[in-house]
Amino acid sequence: MDTITIALAKGRTAEDSITLLNDIGIYFNDLHEKSRKLVFYSTDKAIRLIFVKAVDVPTYVEKGSADLGVVGKDNILEAQADVYEMLDLKLGKCKFVVAGDPDLELGTIQRLKVASKYPIIAKNHFLKTGQSIETIKLNGSVELAPLIGLADVIVDIVETGNTLKENGLSVLEEVENISTRLIVNKASFATKSDRIQSFLKKLKSALE
Numbered sequence: 001m002d003t004i005t006i007a008l009a010k011g012r013t014a015e016d017s018i019t020l021l022n023d024i025g026i027y028f029n030d031l032h033e034k035s036r037k038l039v040f041y042s043t044d045k046a047i048r049l050i051f052v053k054a055v056d057v058p059t060y061v062e063k064g065s066a067d068l069g070v071v072g073k074d075n076i077l078e079a080q081a082d083v084y085e086m087l088d089l090k091l092g093k094c095k096f097v098v099a100g101d102p103d104l105e106l107g108t109i110q111r112l113k114v115a116s117k118y119p120i121i122a123k124n125h126f127l128k129t130g131q132s133i134e135t136i137k138l139n140g141s142v143e144l145a146p147l148i149g150l151a152d153v154i155v156d157i158v159e160t161g162n163t164l165k166e167n168g169l170s171v172l173e174e175v176e177n178i179s180t181r182l183i184v185n186k187a188s189f190a191t192k193s194d195r196i197q198s199f200l201k202k203l204k205s206a207l208e
């Protein structure tokens, strides 16, 4: 039997994602919190789990190095990868917003400077609203940008709202709700159809 490879996003959603796999009876040998290993096999050897930086999960799945991926909608949208998005795993819930100084009126700025870890998502949002923008790609601490004048606003993830609040910023527009999704390689979906369908069925009933 072919092994099914799952690329799972490292970081804050990893633990809940693994718990969900455990809920459908999939357990991995030698998997523990402090391990630096990146490849694990399920106890029955039917599934190989690879730990991948969240932003890279869509690439592994699109290229067929992984049959399935477990990753946030944020990274799926930004990657624009040619994969099937099959299931909302209902974990890692957060949302994309436009944030900035609470007194800022977006419509008053001719060409808005937008800092983001997600420039494609930012561009697509402002294309819809008709606002002309210039994007500035950052890799973290995005909330700093409007504070020190690098950008007018940010497009970023908000979960508790604490980071915005502690930096004196407010939500100016809501962009999109985010959660962790299951993505599938298009070729694998055809060639390993039975096993992938049965995996999906188990996940769906665990989520009900």
Ligand SMILES: Nc1ncnc2c1ncn2[C@@H]1O[C@H](COP(=O)(O)OP(=O)(O)OP(=O)(O)O)[C@@H](O)[C@H]1O
Residues within 6 Å of the ligand: 009, 010, 011, 012, 013, 053, 054, 055, 071, 072, 073, 074, 075, 092, 093, 094, 139, 140, 157, 158, 159, 160, 178, 179, 180
């Ligand atoms: N407060 C949050 N901030 C960022 N991502 C969150 C938050 N809550 C849930 N998520 C989800 O968790 C996923 C993984 O987040 P995590 O911060 O671990 O990865 P990352 O953004 O690649 O981090 P880094 O670039 O710092 O390594 C995100 O892609 C998003 O879908």
Ligand SMILES: O=P(O)(O)OC[C@H]1O[C@H](OP(=O)(O)OP(=O)(O)O)[C@H](O)[C@@H]1O
Residues within 6 Å of the ligand: 139, 140, 141, 142, 143, 156, 157, 158, 159, 160, 161, 162, 163, 164
């Ligand atoms: O609404 P909150 O609960 O405060 O969460 C949102 C914050 O968390 C994320 O940052 P992260 O911790 O990944 O840090 P970085 O992007 O600055 O590396 C995100 O980019 C926000 O800054």
